[in-house]
Amino acid sequence: MTATVIDGKAFAAKVRGQVAEHVAKLKEEHGITPGLAVVLVGEDPASEVYVAAKHRQTVEVGMASFEHKLPADVSEDALFEVIDKLNADPKVHGILCQFPVPDHLSERRVVARIDPNKDVDGLSVANAGLLASGETGLVSCTPLGCLMLLRDQLGNMSGMNAVVVGRSNLFGKPMAQLLLQENCTVTIAHSRTKDLAEVCGRADILVAAVGRAEMVQGDWVKPGATVIDVGITRIPHPEKPGKSKLLGDVEFGSASNVAAAITPVPGGVGPMTIACLLANTLTACCRSNGLPEPEGLTA
């Protein structure tokens, strides 16, 4: 079997197109422009690339982009002052702080300071709780992106065995909740799981978010499964000196011989993260103005 390679880059472009269409309608019919504020603390090179991509794509879909770059040694008080102003700013519908933050800051405390209605990363305790209770909130972007890819690939997932490898608040836990909402039978596996290969081998839907390059081998994959690879590890390119190469958590070559469908790295889940951030900003804007939400862009 050679798996269908799920094109996350193309799907993300489609999502951005839907967001742009809805944004244009909001402007025309209601004179409202959704706004996204991104706070970057320090100069982590990867974070700078992601924040630049967020700014570019926000502007491309017709939204207002507000960037706040703070020095690496910014105090928690000074950072909270910026967040408080954004919470109170009616032009800003979505706020996020790019992670990781420097060690003297706590990601948990930063997220807790953001108004849950503007928490477009969906990471606040309020939004995590709403998701766990099956109520409407804002859903973490990468799991939301994976859900969109799975719905597109599989349609009805009811009764399927889903295994999520990884239990982070950013990804594993919300992903498991979303799969549960799709009526999957969900297992969350993690570093202490016994016989991980056997657990993975029972998955009709296997979502790997372990953060260890190529840990999930082809012989862990059930024939015909749909495999979603959330890992991104950057290594020096073996053939091109000075260049780097990205690896997922799944050994793509062997897994794609067994699976029915699989996301590649790069070009799979990654591009969906920013597309879903834009979708969440649009959703937050519609909700705060009491307007109907865009269809197909929420969980």
Ligand SMILES: Nc1nc2c(c(=O)[nH]1)N[C@@H](CN(C=O)c1ccc(C(=O)N[C@@H](CCC(=O)O)C(=O)O)cc1)CN2
């Ligand atoms: N506040 C947040 N911080 C971080 C998040 C997040 O969702 N919220 N996620 C990651 C970084 N990230 C977005 O912020 C992100 C990661 C990867 C991609 C992406 O498109 N990846 C490409 C490869 C890009 C490359 O060459 O490096 C792919 O997989 O094809 C977009 C956004 C951590 N921080």
